[in-house]
Amino acid sequence: xxxxxxxxxxxxxxxxxxxxxxxxxxxxxxxxxxxxxxxxxxxxxxxxxxxxxxxxxxxxxxxxxxxxxxxxxxxxxxxxxxxxxxxxxxxxxxxxxxxxxxxxxxxxxxxxxxxxxxxxxxxxxxxxxxxxxxxxxxxxxxxxxxxxxxxxxxxxxxxxxxxxxxxxxxxxxxxxxxxxxxxxxxxxxxxxxxxxxxxxxxxxxxxxxxxxxxxxxxxxxxxxxxxxxxxxxxxxxxxxxxxxxxxxxxxxxxxxxxxxxxxxxxxxxxxxxxxxxxxxxxxxxxxxxxxxxxxxxxxxxxxxxxxxxxxxxxxxxxxxxxxxxxxxxxxxxxxxxxxxxxxxxxxxxxxxxxxxxxxxxxxxxxxxxxxxxxxxxxxxxxxxxxxxxxxxxxxxxxxxxxxxxxxxxxxxxxxxxxxxxxxxxxxxxxxxxxxxxxxxxxxxxxxxxxxxxxxxxxxxxxxxxxxxxxxxxxxxxxxxxxxxxxxxxxxxxxxxxxxxxxxxxxxxxxxxxxxxxxxxxxxxxxxxxxxxxxxxxxxxxxxxxxxxxxxxxxxxxxxxxxxxxxxxxxxxxxxxxxxxxxxxxxxxxxxxxxxxxxxxxxxxxxxxxxxxxxxxxxxxxxxxxxxxxxxxxxxxxxxxxxxxxxxxxxxxxxxxxxxxxxxxxxxxxxxxxxxxxxxxxxxxxxxxxxxxxxxxxxxxxxxxxxxxxxxxxxxxxxxxxx
Ligand code: ADP
Ligand code: MG
Numbered sequence: 001x002x003x004x005x006x007x008x009x010x011x012x013x014x015x016x017x018x019x020x021x022x023x024x025x026x027x028x029x030x031x032x033x034x035x036x037x038x039x040x041x042x043x044x045x046x047x048x049x050x051x052x053x054x055x056x057x058x059x060x061x062x063x064x065x066x067x068x069x070x071x072x073x074x075x076x077x078x079x080x081x082x083x084x085x086x087x088x089x090x091x092x093x094x095x096x097x098x099x100x101x102x103x104x105x106x107x108x109x110x111x112x113x114x115x116x117x118x119x120x121x122x123x124x125x126x127x128x129x130x131x132x133x134x135x136x137x138x139x140x141x142x143x144x145x146x147x148x149x150x151x152x153x154x155x156x157x158x159x160x161x162x163x164x165x166x167x168x169x170x171x172x173x174x175x176x177x178x179x180x181x182x183x184x185x186x187x188x189x190x191x192x193x194x195x196x197x198x199x200x201x202x203x204x205x206x207x208x209x210x211x212x213x214x215x216x217x218x219x220x221x222x223x224x225x226x227x228x229x230x231x232x233x234x235x236x237x238x239x240x241x242x243x244x245x246x247x248x249x250x251x252x253x254x255x256x257x258x259x260x261x262x263x264x265x266x267x268x269x270x271x272x273x274x275x276x277x278x279x280x281x282x283x284x285x286x287x288x289x290x291x292x293x294x295x296x297x298x299x300x301x302x303x304x305x306x307x308x309x310x311x312x313x314x315x316x317x318x319x320x321x322x323x324x325x326x327x328x329x330x331x332x333x334x335x336x337x338x339x340x341x342x343x344x345x346x347x348x349x350x351x352x353x354x355x356x357x358x359x360x361x362x363x364x365x366x367x368x369x370x371x372x373x374x375x376x377x378x379x380x381x382x383x384x385x386x387x388x389x390x391x392x393x394x395x396x397x398x399x400x401x402x403x404x405x406x407x408x409x410x411x412x413x414x415x416x417x418x419x420x421x422x423x424x425x426x427x428x429x430x431x432x433x434x435x436x437x438x439x440x441x442x443x444x445x446x447x448x449x450x451x452x453x454x455x456x457x458x459x460x461x462x463x464x465x466x467x468x469x470x471x472x473x474x475x476x477x478x479x480x481x482x483x484x485x486x487x488x489x490x491x492x493x494x495x496x497x498x499x500x501x502x503x504x505x506x507x508x509x510x511x512x513x514x515x516x517x518x519x520x521x522x523x524x525x526x527x528x529x530x531x532x533x534x535x536x537x538x539x540x541x542x543x544x545x546x547x548x549x550x551x552x553x554x555x556x557x558x559x560x561x562x563x564x565x566x567x568x569x570x571x572x573x574x575x576x577x578x579x580x581x582x583x584x585x586x587x588x589x590x591x592x593x594x595x596x597x598x599x600x601x602x603x604x605x606x607x608x609x610x611x612x613x614x615x616x617x618x619x620x621x622x623x624x625x626x627x628x629x630x631x632x633x634x635x636x637x638x639x640x641x642x643x644x645x646x647x648x649x650x651x652x653x654x655x656x657x658x659x660x661x662x663x664x665x666x667x668x669x670x671x672x673x674x675x676x677x678x679x680x681x682x683x684x685x686x687x688x689x690x691x692x693x694x695x696x697x698x699x700x701x702x703x704x705x706x707x708x709x710x711x712x713x714x715x716x717x718x719x720x721x722x
Contacts, residue, residue: 032128040064054100068097106135147306150174158317168198181288188284196226234258239273239285246273249294270294276311329489344399355694356601358385394532398539406444412436429468437476441566449540456533457501464505474500491547496563508552591638591708592616596626598646609697623649644671
C-alpha cells in the first residue's frame with residue numbers, strides 16, 4: 001500500500017515533464033541514438049538513426065544490431081565489444097555498417113550499459129555519428145600516400161636495375177594492391193599502334209593465373225623486356241584508342257570485342273583502363289581488372305592522377321634509357337673502330353711478312369728433293385705460316401680491310417645451300433630450324449662472307465647449347481625507321497634483309513655482351529675458342545654497310561640480328577659476275593713484267609717467283625722509280641704488278657698515269673687490304689685484277705699467266721680468298 005502526498009504528486013509531475021524533455025531531446029538529437037535491452041533487442045531508435053540507415057522505426061524496433069552488419073568487421077571485433085559492455089564498461093569505436101539500400105557507411109559510436117540501482121544492466125544505449133566522409137577523406141589520403149610511395153619505389157627500382165620492365169611491375173603491383181584488383185596490365189604504346197606489354201600481373205590466388213597462355217607473355221617480358229601485342233578492338237586497347245578512361249563495372253558493359261590472343265584470355269568481370277598521357281600524348285595504358293563490385297568514381301579519379309604520374313615516370317625513364325643507350329653505343333663504336341684500326345694495321349704488316357715466309361718456304365720446297373731430311377722441317381714452316389694466314393684473314397675481316405666481291409644475292413638461297421653443312425656442324429642433340437620469308441629481298445654482298453657470318457653465328461649458338469636445344473635461323477624484310485636509328489647508334493634508315501640466328505642456350509651477361517665483338521675475346525677454354533668469330537662477323541657486317549644487334553638473357557638464350565641493306569630487284573643480276581674457276585692449262589710463260597712494291601721482301605719474292613717461271617722482270621721499290629722505268633720500257637712491258645698503298649703515290653694513281661700512255665696495259669694489284677680510300681675508282685672495274693696478300697707463289701704465277709694471255713685487257717678475276 002502506498003499513499004501519495006502532495007509532494008509525491010509534485011515529484012511525479014516533475015518526473016513526467018523531465019521524461020518528456022529527455023524524450024524530445026532524444027527525438028531531435030543530431031546524434032544517432034539507439035537503446036536496446038540487455039539481449040541487444042532494439043527498443044528505441046531516434047529519427048536521426050532512421051534517417052542515416054534508411055530503415056523506418058517499425059522495421060528497426062524488435063530487431064538486433066545485426067540488421068546493420070556490413071560483414072566487413074571481424075567477429076573478433078564484435079566479441080571484444082560485447083565483452084566490454086557485459087563487464088559494465090563503456091565501449092567506443094568505429095563501425096562499418098550497411099544501410100537499408102545496401103550501401104556502406106562508417107559510424108563512430110559510444111555504447112554504454114545502463115544499470116539499475118542494484119547495478120544490474122537493464123539496457124544499452126548507443127550514441128553514434130556518421131563519419132563516412134571523414135573516413136573517406138582519410139582513406140583517400142592514405143591511398144594517395146601509398147600511390148606516391150609506389151612511384152618513388154618504382155623510380156628507385158629503375159635506378160637500381162635500369163630496367164623499364166622492373167619499374168613498370170612495381171607501378172602495377174602497387175596499384176593492384178591498393179585498389180584490391182586481382183589482375184592488372186601496363187603497356188607502352190608503339191608508334192605502330194601496337195602495345196608493348198611491360199608488366200602483367202595476376203594475383204596468385206586467382207585461378208586464371210594458371211592460364212598457360214600467360215606464360216608466353218611473362219616469358220617474353222622476362223626475355224625481351226616486353227611482349228608485343230597487335231592492335232585489335234579489345235577493351236585493353238579502348239583507353240588508348242578513345243584517349244580517355246574506360247570503365248566496365250559489370251561484364252555486360254563490354255562493347256569491345258576480344259580475340260583469341262593471350263591478352264584477351266582472362267574473363268573480365270570488371271575493368272578500369274587509364275590512358276597514360278604526357279601532355280596530350282598517349283604513351284600507354286594502365287589497366288586494372290576483376291575487382292569485386294567494380295571501380296567507383298572516387299577510385300577512378302585517384303587512379304587517373306596516379307596514371308599521370310606513372311606516365312611521367314615512364315617517359316623520363318625511357319628518355320634516360322635512350323640517352324644511356326646512345327652513349328653506350330657511341331662508346332662501343334669508338335672502341336671497335338680503335339681496335340679495328342689496330343688489328344687491321346697489325347694484320348697488314350703481318351701479311352707482308354707472311355707472304356715472304358710462306359713464299360720462300362714454297363720456293364725452298366720446290367728445290368728440296370722428296371727424301372731430303374730438311375723437307376719435313378720446311379713443310380712445318382709452311383704449315384704454320386698458312387695457319388697464321390688464316391688468322392690474319394680473320395683479323396683483316398674484322399678490320400674491314402678485306403677484298404670483297406659483292407654480288408646480288410638471295411639470302412634464302414644461300415642459307416638453303418648451307419643447310420647441310422650447318423646440320424653437320426651442330427651435331428645430333430641440337431635442332432636447326434629455318435624460317436625463311438618467301439618474299440625476302442636481294443642484297444649486294446660477298447656470298448662467301450655472308451656464309452662466314454652465318455656459320456660463325458651458328459657455331460657459337462651450338463657452343464651455347466651444351467645440353468641441346470634449338471637454333472633458329474630466320475630471314476625477313478625489315479624497314480629501319482628514324483625511331484630505330486635514333487635508338488641504335490650507327491644504324492642507317494632504309495630497307496634491309498634481316499637475318500636472325502637465335503638459340504635457346506646459356507645466354508650471356510651484360511659484361512660479356514659488351515666485349516663479344518672484340519678480337520680474341522673468348523670465354524671458352526683454351527683450344528676451344530679463338531675469340532675471332534664475332535670479330536669477323538662484325539667486320540663483315542660493317543664492311544657490307546649492315547648493322548648487327550645482339551640480345552641475350554643468361555639462362556634463356558641469345559639472338560643475333562644481322563641487317564644487310566636490301567637492293568632493288570631490278571638491278572642487273574649479273575653485276576659482279578660469277579667467280580671463274582682457275583684454268584687448268586697454262587700458256588707460254590713469257591713476257592716482261594714490271595713489279596712495284598715498297599716492301600722489299602715481297603718485291604724480291606714476287607720477282608724470284610716470276611723469274612723462276614720464265615718471265616722477264618723489272619722491279620721498282622716505289623711509284624717514282626716505276627714511272628722512270630716505264631718511261632724507258634713502256635712499249636715492252638706486258639703487265640704491271642703493283643702494290644696499292646705506297647708512300648708518295650698510290651698504286652691506282654700511278655696506274656692512271658701509265659694507262660694514259662698505254663691504254664692496253666694489263667694491271668694486277670696486290671694488296672693486303674682495301675677500304676674506301678683504296679677503291680680504285682678511276683680505273684673502270686673490268687680492268688682490275690687483285691691478288692690478296694699473303695699469296696702463295698703458285699697462285700701468283702697462275703694469275704699472271706692468265707692475265708698476260710688476255711687479248712683485250714679484260715680481267716680474269718681471281719678470288720681474293722684463295
Ligand atoms: P669464340 O667462339 O672463339 O669464343 P666468338 O668471337 O665467336 O669467339 O665469341 C666470343 C664469345 O661470345 C664467346 O666466347 C661466348 O662467350 C660469347 N658468345 C658468342 N655467341 C654466343 C651465344 N650464341 N650464346 C652465348 N654466348 C655466346
Ligand atoms: Mg665463335
